[in-house]
Amino acid sequence: MERADAARNRARILEAAAALFAERPPQDVTMDDIAKRAGVGRGTLYRRYPDRASIAAALLDEHERDLQERLLRGDPPLGPGAPPGERLAAFYAAMVRLLEDHAHLVLGSEVGRSRLETGAYGFWRAHVRALLVAAGTPGRDALVEVLLAPLAPEVYLYQRTTLGLSPERIAGALARLTRVLDG
Amino acid sequence: MERADAARNRARILEAAAALFAERPPQDVTMDDIAKRAGVGRGTLYRRYPDRASIAAALLDEHERDLQERLLRGDPPLGPGAPPGERLAAFYAAMVRLLEDHAHLVLGSEVGRSRLETGAYGFWRAHVRALLVAAGTPGRDALVEVLLAPLAPEVYLYQRTTLGLSPERIAGALARLTRVLDG
DNA sequence: ACTTATGTGGACACACTGTCCGCTTGAATA
DNA sequence: TATTCAAGCGGACAGTGTGTCCACATAAGT
Known part of the structure; x- marks a missing residue:
């Protein structure tokens, strides 16, 4: 102890x-x-x-856990029950929220290593992959990374800071990505 | 001299x-x-x-110039003449090729600074934005970054190395993104 | 109070960065 | 070919951050 x-x-x-x-x-x-x-x-x-990354990760942890919990057991459309496309859009909206509040920590947590190798990223990947499976979308494994890539903190901060885009516009662009699920 | x-x-x-x-x-x-x-x-x-970044950029330069030239004045579907969706797919295929050959240099060129702030990235952004304009797609500015994010070198290397995906599969997943252009 | 093992903190060795300046050398001129 | 000198060279140096190590302090059990 x-x-x-x-x-x-x-x-x-x-x-x-x-x-x-x-x-x-x-x-x-x-x-x-x-x-x-x-x-x-x-x-x-x-x-x-x-290292710094582990400190940032520790700080980020509880916020990420909260979202993870809602993805697993929360109300639709974030949680189970809604169609995959809607769930993906809700996930994007929630991630935009998380990035808006803590993008600097996400950025900090990948100093030295890659975001792709963190535990949290593994969770997001599993979630999105499950949605792709539910939607019957082909080419899952490659598509997962493609769908998650725009959530990179440096991309988000670039859009917000340098381009001056609002969180709503960013979420809107991400929502368009849900079209790759069907058809 | x-x-x-x-x-x-x-x-x-x-x-x-x-x-x-x-x-x-x-x-x-x-x-x-x-x-x-x-x-x-x-x-x-x-x-x-x-710094290292400028050396990597110098090494990368000629390969990027070549692609830029083909985007501006090459044959369709990469160059002008084809519908926006096809041009975007061709662009993705060409970028996969570039990443396959030189991803380590792209990665090297963003040591210290962000890929988003390099001159080459500005070119890709302008190109994709023009395609979005041609396709009449709304929410252009945010969508451009979303469509370019999956071309981040660390994402590509992660897919190739850790996940063991083939360049063809990656290109296939990217091609699905062209659906966000229409409708 | 005594013991012990857990925890503390700063000194240390090392690595990389970026600059500075005396020396070297290519090439223009006569 | 000899002379000149500015462009170019390269290593020494100071500064900064990293990660480790170990003598000392202290919380908690007996």
């Missing part, structure tokens, strides 16, 4: 990291910065988190 | 970089490695190329 000082430091680290990720681009946040801000030594930081 | 030794070193640098990018992931290739392999000093390297 975890010692009291360990728990306290864990909380401090996450709090410090959240603040830093919010105020500048993730690749500019160093492990040293986080340790300093949290008031702990480097060793303490590395004991729990081997 | 360029001195003979300068020209010789430029060629050596590009040759060395091409070899190194081919044999390991781009983020593992250091400027020092390239300088060593090319038999030049660090200063010489930095004189021409400020």
Whole structure:
């Protein structure tokens, strides 16, 4: 079981990291910065988190879990019960919401490694693949990645920041992708 | 005009970089490695190329130019003359070809910066946007990024390497995206 | 209070970056 | 061919971030 000082430091680290990720681009946040801000030594930081990505992932975790839960057991059209096309559109809308709130963390969680290799991505992939199966769409395995690619955080941030597009317009464009399911 | 030794070193640098990018992931290739392999000093390297990305971009340049030329003035369906949907499918097929041959360079050219901010990406965006205009598709600006996102090099390499998908299957999945153009 | 193993934190060694500046050399001129 | 000099060269250097290691501190059980 975890010692009291360990728990306290864990909380401090996450709090410090959240603040830093919010105020500048993730690749500019160093492990040293986080340790300093949290008031702990480097060793303490590395004991729990081997790199920035794992800290960002920890921060992102609960939001992703929440969405995952709703995909599995929530009300339609996000949860089971609605036709695959509608479920996919609802998934896109929910992901836009998640990106709008936490795109910087998603970006931070893929510093060093690829987003495609994280556990969360595996979940999204499984979900979308199941929808493709339900819709009877051919070429599933390649299509899954194609449908998920536009949710890359750098694409989202580019659309929002550089292009100045609204979340609604982005969600609308994604909704058009549901056409590849049928026919 | 360029001195003979300068020209010789430029060629050596590009040759060395091409070899190194081919044999390991781009983020593992250091400027020092390239300088060593090319038999030049660090200063010489930095004189021409400020970072790895610009070297990868230089290597990629001629291949991208070739495709750009064919998009503008080549035969249909890649060049002008074919319906937008077919042109988009041809573009996807050509990009799969390019990625198959040079995905590691594309990946290398976005070390540090985003692929979305490179000159080449601007060209692809303009091309796809023109196709959307020709097809009368609404929500163009957001849709352009959505349609280009699956061409991210890390997505392509993930599909090829980890998932073991063939270029044909990937191209097939991309071809399905052309459905978002009409209706 | 005593013990112990878990946790802490900063020093250390290493790697890569980007710059700076004295030396070298290609090529133009006479 | 000898002379000149600016373009080009390359290695040393300072700065920054990473990840590890280990002597010390401290929470929790006896």
